[in-house]
Structures are given as structure tokens and as C-alpha cells.
Amino acid sequence: MVAAVGFMLAVGAWRSGDLPWQQQVTETVGTRGANLGTMSWQLTSHKGEPVSPQSWIGQTSLVFFGFTWCPDVCPMTLLNISDWLEELGPDADGLAVHLVSVDPERDTPEVLADYLSNFDPRISGLTGAPDEVAKAADDFNATYRRVPRDDGDYTVDHTAGVMVFGPDGRLSSIIDLHDDPKFAVPKIRRAMEREV
Amino acid sequence: MMNSTAAAFVLAAILPATAFAECVEVTQGNVTVSAAWSRATIGTERPAVFYVTVRNDGSEERLMGIETPVADVPMLHETVVENGAARMSYVEQIVIAPIDAVSLEPGGYHGMLMDLQTELVEGTTFPVTLLFEKSGPVTIDTAVLPLRAREAACEEAL
Numbered sequence: 001m002v003a004a005v006g007f008m009l010a011v012g013a014w015r016s017g018d019l020p021w022q023q024q025v026t027e028t029v030g031t032r033g034a035n036l037g038t039m040s041w042q043l044t045s046h047k048g049e050p051v052s053p054q055s056w057i058g059q060t061s062l063v064f065f066g067f068t069w070c071p072d073v074c075p076m077t078l079l080n081i082s083d084w085l086e087e088l089g090p091d092a093d094g095l096a097v098h099l100v101s102v103d104p105e106r107d108t109p110e111v112l113a114d115y116l117s118n119f120d121p122r123i124s125g126l127t128g129a130p131d132e133v134a135k136a137a138d139d140f141n142a143t144y145r146r147v148p149r150d151d152g153d154y155t156v157d158h159t160a161g162v163m164v165f166g167p168d169g170r171l172s173s174i175i176d177l178h179d180d181p182k183f184a185v186p187k188i189r190r191a192m193e194r195e196v
Numbered sequence: 197m198m199n200s201t202a203a204a205f206v207l208a209a210i211l212p213a214t215a216f217a218e219c220v221e222v223t224q225g226n227v228t229v230s231a232a233w234s235r236a237t238i239g240t241e242r243p244a245v246f247y248v249t250v251r252n253d254g255s256e257e258r259l260m261g262i263e264t265p266v267a268d269v270p271m272l273h274e275t276v277v278e279n280g281a282a283r284m285s286y287v288e289q290i291v292i293a294p295i296d297a298v299s300l301e302p303g304g305y306h307g308m309l310m311d312l313q314t315e316l317v318e319g320t321t322f323p324v325t326l327l328f329e330k331s332g333p334v335t336i337d338t339a340v341l342p343l344r345a346r347e348a349a350c351e352e353a354l
């Protein structure tokens with residue numbers, strides 16, 4: 001691969017030229033310690049089963065926000081996670097991995113199931129009514145923002161990191177998208193060592 | 197002819213899969229475009245991506261846009277992560293410094309193929325034309341890889 005070095009960035013606006021949303025994603029993730037034990041959202045898995053935060057306690061969980069219409073960052077995150085699961089080998093069996101859709105309008109359980117069938121089968125998709133998804137995002141201190149496009153379609157900006165929760169239900173760390181891959185698996189192992 | 201074909205088979209058997217396929221490469225003016233790939237899509241509703249490597253052997257060059265018959269709205273984009281949040285921005289142009297190369301790759305610059313006219317099926321190819329400021333339009337065959345692909349399935353001849 002050729003390193004993309006020494007070039008200038010020319011970051012333009014979308015063609016509409018109107019950018020109110022670009023200044024608004026300012027909250028940093030994880031500033032308030034998220035705790036599954038105090039969360040109260042109710043979502044539905046890609047298999048149509050109800051999922052609540054308390055059901056994750058007792059195992060190490062990875063959670064990230066994304067959507068199946070996202071062509072670049074979301075497949076990359078899913079692939080990164082698949083790599084970590086492979087590196088963890090049998091230790092990954094006790095892990096729960098969840099993608100929370102920030103696009104519940106399009107990502108129904110059926111759509112999530114179809115999409116996730118292309119990736120590691122241990123990755124579960126979660127969706128729900130828009131206000132439940134908003135509540136879940138708030139509980140996780142995650143942000144997302146629907147961005148309309150000129151043609152009437154839309155995309156969604158969203159928190160990109162993978163949050164790692166220990167069996168005690170407390171946030172252990174966040175694996176950022178551009179983190180050195182060698183730190184990811186140790187972060188997961190550290191979370192696994194937490195006592196319930 | 198027969199001998200070199202036989203030799204190629206032996207090589208293919210002993211080299212890893214990514215090593216024996218050389219990328220399609222197109223040179224025009226000072227630019228060489230290679231390793232063009234995209235992910236397969238589920239239907240036509242979702243936008244597709246386009247990744248490619250551009251080498252510039254001359255003075256400063258600019259990629260001004262892309263065109264393809266498979267999408268009505270192809271655009272240059274960049275994924276930006278700011279305060280932990282990811283967003284994609286429209287990029288008016290990508291500057292390639294003299295004697296340098298730029299890769300459009302996951303997590304950074306990419307072509308965004310919106311209003312897809314046809315499903316991108318794994319194993320097929322489709323043409324994408326890159327519009328350069330000095331070297332003009334350059335069309336390359338783009339390989340459709342599985343949805344879980346991370347990089348081009350060929351070796352760049354750089």
C-alpha cells in the first residue's frame with residue numbers, strides 16, 4: 001500500500017454549501033463513564049429478540065454505533081472487530097458484540113440480519129423505535145446526526161469508536177477507529193479481567 | 197507459450213493469493229491509476245464506495261472528480277473523525293504532490309457512488325473515470341470485491 005503522505009487536504013462542503021451540522025458534533029465520547037447497570041433502553045436484535053442493558057452484565061461486551069447504509073467506516077469497523085475476535089481465539093467466546101443502528105428508519109431487524117450475514121456471525125445488530133435508539137445513544141454518551149442530501153436521501157454522522165464494557169457493566173475503554181491495532185486486543189483483555 | 201503458462205500455474209500454486217494478480221494499471225500523462233476496487237452492494241439502495249491508488253510522476257496534479265455509469269451521483273468524499281464522531285465530507289478535489297501517490301482507502305478519501313443504477317456484484321468489474329486537472333480523464337476497470345473486503349485483491353505495481 002502506498003502511504004498517502006505529503007498532500008494537501010482540500011476538504012470542501014457538500015454541494016449544497018450549507019453546513020450547520022458540521023459544527024455541531026462536539027461532544028467527546030466517554031467523558032461521562034457509561035454504566036450498563038444504570039441504563040434503561042430496550043432494543044430489538046436482528047433476530048427479533050428484545051435486548052436490555054442488564055442482559056449484558058456478566059460478560060464482556062463491545063458496542064459501536066453505525067448503520068448499514070454507511071459504505072466506508074462501518075464495514076471497516078466490522079472488519080476490525082472480526083480481526084480482534086479471530087486474534088482472541090477461544091477467549092472471544094465469552095464476548096458479546098453489538099452494532100446499534102443510528103438509522104432505525106431503514107435498519108429494521110430484517111435489514112440488519114441480511115447485512116450482518118456478510119460478517120462474523122457473533123456480531124449482533126440492535127435497532128428499535130427512533131426514540132428508543134436516541135435514548136440508548138444518550139445512555140452510551142454516543143452522538144449521531146442525520147444529514148440530509150440534495151437528492152432527498154440522507155446519511156448519518158455518528159460516534160465511531162468501539163466501546164468496551166467489562167463484566168461489571170462499566171465502560172472499560174474505547175477503541176478508536178484509527179488506534180494502533182496492537183492496542184485493541186489488550187484493551188478487550190483488560191475489560192475481561194474485571195470482576196462482576 | 198506453453199512453457200510460460202505452465203510456469204505461471206506453478207507460481208500461482210506457491211504464492212499467496214494476493215501476490216500473483218497484478219493490479220490493472222492505467223497510465224496517462226503523468227498519472228498512473230491502479231488497484232481500483234469497490235465492495236459488493238446489497239441491491240441498489242445503499243451507496244457504494246470506490247477505492248483506488250493514484251501515482252503522480254510529474255508536477256502537482258489534482259483529482260477533480262469521478263464519473264461512472266453505475267451511479268448517477270458519484271462524488272469524492274473524505275471520512276473525518278472528529279471528537280470521536282465520524283462523518284463524510286464532500287471533497288472538491290484531491291491534490292497529489294509532485295512525485296507522490298495518494299490512495300483512496302477505507303477510513304479516508306473514497307469515491308462515494310450514490311444513486312446506484314445497478315447492484316455491484318462480487319467478481320464483476322465496472323468502469324470509473326477519474327478526472328484529472330492536467331492529465332485529463334482516465335478510465336479504469338474497478339473490481340467488485342466481497343462486502344467484507346479491506347483492500348485491493350491485487351499487488352500494486354508501484
Ligand SMILES: [Cu+2]
Nearest residue numbers: 072273284308
Ligand atoms: Cu462517503
